[in-house]
Amino acid sequence: MRRKTPQEKKRLSYLKDRRDDYGENAKSSRKNLPRSKAFARRANRAHESLTLRAATGNPDDVRAEAAEQRLLSRRRRVKRKWGDSALADYLDWKLDRRAGREDGRATRLIEARDRVRRRLGRPDSD
Template sequence: MRRTPQEKKRLSYAKDRRNVYGENDKSSRKNIPRGRQRAHRANRRGADQALRAALGPADEAVADRAEQVVRTRRPAVFRKAPDAPLGEVVAGRLRRRVRLGMDQAERSEARVERVHRHWPTP
């Protein structure tokens, strides 16, 4: 099925995503695994610190306390942040231009309105 250019633009505004987190979009390939590694490492270090307290002479109370700390400590979790839809990003950039004095408010609002016409917001 062939799509018209207008349909393509509407779909692009809705489906295409842009990184607004502030980092290079290509760096996510390395930063996502790094984030997971940091979370796992934090969990391992927390468990290690709790268990180090139980080192030394065998004391049942200290061992139970260390085990309880390891089990009850909430593990660190890595969460990915979703990218923003292209329509949202374009509208935000147009508004930013007005705020910085780079564009006139009337012209920019007309452009934002045009973006919203092409971009079906839920």
């Protein structure tokens, strides 16, 4: 196995390192993601128990069929997660956003963004 050059290491770092783009503080995501999944599951269980409770009593095919249809017709709440973005995409977004400001540093930031893109072999998109 041959050694990697610093340029190769930098390129791999841009591609493999990840950044949190969930929109929250990384520490709060650790708590809020499981909490919101629990809320969704709890809401599903509550709805199912209410629907099945309506079908209790004397065995009746009509009520049982109606309860089953209500259970199957409702869309269940599902909490979806998504992965973090690559460092290169995060830097591209961040430098684009900062270059859009009118504070005189736009040319420097655009050059920095273009450097990141060149390191990754991406064409300049503007």
